[in-house]
Amino acid sequence: MGLGGAGCEAVRDLLRLELPGVRGVAINTDATHLARIEVEERILLGQRTLKGRGSGGDREQVRASGEEAREEILRRLRRSEIVFLLAGLGGGTGSALLPLLTRGLREQDTLAVPVAFLPFHIELESNPERRANALGALAELESMGGLLLALSNEKLRRFESLPMPRVLQARNAYLHGLVASLVDMVEHPSQLNVDLASLKSHLAQSGVSTLLLSEEHVSEPERLVHSALTDTLLDFELTESPSALVHVEGGSNLTLGALDRVWRTMRRRLGEPRRMLIGTRTHPEPRQVVRLTAVVGGLRARSVRDAMTPPLIAPG
Ligand SMILES: Nc1nc2c(ncn2[C@@H]2O[C@H](COP(=O)(O)OP(=O)(O)OP(=O)(O)O)[C@@H](O)[C@H]2O)c(=O)[nH]1
Ligand SMILES: [Mg+2]
Structure with missing residues (x-):
């Protein structure tokens, strides 16, 4: 499940690699961006308040819309055994939804695995709103315990000689390995x-x-x-x-x-x-x-x- 812009893109790219038995869900407040994500299911959130234009970093507003839509989203995921939730932290949408839906899924006894892409340090240092969104979401996730995959953009520097699309490919290949091996481990006796x-x-x-x-x-x-x-x-x-x-x-x-x-x-x-x-x-x-x-x-x-x-x- 992808949450917000970066999360949805990552889910789409991940599903282009082979992952049997896995389906993709994309959730965003940005209708134009969501329309470009080809996965099995797409959910536009906060249509009434945000008018399909994204939240512009407003985590509180997304949280309110997320609370309203929570039961409906969780109902659609009730039959999934493991849900990986992907979001880039720092914006409003992914940062609000990642803790909210992780908690909701765990309450219905689903194995929820939040995957948080942490912003580059330069974003954290130069943008107080992004920093507050990212750190707030991460602190909430940490306080819940359970599995938490925090992938720091900062660590992507090890690929710094590669063009940006190749860097994201390398990150997604790595993530694909993690998803596939966890699914494999619990699926096969x-x-x-x-x-x-x-x-x-x-x-x-x-x-x-x-x-x-x-x-x-x-x-x-x-x-x-x-x-x-x-x-x-x-x-x-x-x-x-x-x-x-x-x-x-x-x-x-x-x-x-x-x-x-x-x-x-x-x-x-x-x-x-x-x-x-x-x-x-x-x-x-x-x-x-x-x-x-x-x-x-x-x-x-x-x-x-x-x-x-x-x-x-x-x-x-
Ligand atoms: N690794 C990676 N990180 C990204 C990418 N795009 C954005 N980010 C990171 O993700 C964070 C959140 O950005 P978005 O996903 O665009 O935000 P959003 O969740 O859609 O939230 P709003 O647009 O504010 O409603 C940013 O601070 C970036 O660090 C991407 O393509 N790859
Ligand atoms: Mg966005």
């Missing part, structure tokens, strides 16, 4: 099974959690964990009491020894998490590549604090 119910109960006991993903050669279990923790576009830092769900997927050549090294490395790198749930799945044929999907809890989005620290106008 495995030897040490992680189903939707066990994921939900893990999340309920874990505070704010994020999703990590990596792939490495089957002979490199330590590196698999290292890549998952460091090679991420997500913005987070560990707090005092982490927890982890660690799911490893490989071929028929994946040994118990290799699995054990993944589990132990993860445990050490997280500083002895108070709770760790393990899952594995092996395919009938041998595979050179092993995939790690981890849900790590007890986090905070790093950008919240970072963004709070620099003064709005730097001296000099």
